[in-house]
């Protein structure tokens with residue numbers, strides 16, 4: 001395969017006009033102006049439909065781009081990451097991704113202290129500090145592969161992601177609203193969970209497979225997170241009740257919920273989770289990817305990200 005010239009110092013921007021719900025054209029003008037002020041060279045495409053990121057990024061890789069900026073929320077970043085991981089032209093660790101946040105939750109940026117602010121995120125891009133981060137790959141029962149850069153989960157969190165679609169106009173509060181809705185209507189399943197030499201069968205509210213620290217709009221479900229340590233941080237929230245969640249709502253945000261007696265945490269490189277009595281939803285980086293059984297494997301230090 002022959003490439004066009006490699007664009008060493010040029011960024012390819014993928015911007016999602018629907019992220020964050022408001023004022024895209026005003027924000028997009030500001031972004032372009034700030035990038036030019038900083039002498040950051042770029043080309044760009046605006047997404048026209050769901051998952052359009054994949055095609056845009058893969059074409060840009062073929063054209064010789066190695067540096068990408070995701071303008072949007074966690075969903076946009078997730079699809080940019082999937083585009084990189086699914087292409088076979090370049091080693092993924094030779095590719096760099098930066099984020100200018102526009103989304104509702106913007107959970108990935110929180111791990112790296114990237115502020116939810118256009119100007120500051122562009123200053124961070126200009127500093128050019130990068131980290132090689134682990135990426136997870138999920139295989140669902142239909143043999144579909146999905147990559148994730150933040151966190152994946154089965155059960156309650158994925159059920160909430162499904163409800164969120166209708167509530168996003170409430171902004172950051174939409175996560176909490178969807179969570180409260182779920183408390184009333186979500187039915188727990190028995191999960192069979194296998195990793196290393198362990199097999200756990202338990203009633204389970206959710207199983208979280210974490211790379212980074214935050215999900216659900218700033219909540220922390222995983223323990224001792226290091227996104228480059230080559231391990232997943234697994235949390236199995238067992239028979240947690242409505243009352244447990246209400247009484248511990250602050251611990252969902254502080255991360256102390258993992259110390260609850262009904263939560264277990266592990267580090268592993270590969271895990272298989274199979275719901276036993278009904279097919280629960282699976283989410284990856286806040287995007288619904290399927291239902292039922294899932295296997296997750298870690299891909300060590302797979303992509304470079306610009307961090308603070």
Ligand SMILES: Nc1ncnc2c1ncn2[C@@H]1O[C@H](COP(=O)(O)OP(=O)(O)OP(=O)(O)O)[C@@H](O)[C@H]1O
Pocket residue numbers: 016017018019020021047048049050051052053072073074075076077079102103104105106107168286287
């Ligand atoms: N033009 C478009 N029209 C509709 N959906 C789009 C378009 N472009 C991209 N998308 C899809 O929008 C989805 C949501 O985007 P994203 O997650 O970035 O925004 P958000 O939901 O506001 O933010 P967050 O996930 O951080 O809360 C992604 O699945 C993406 O593929």
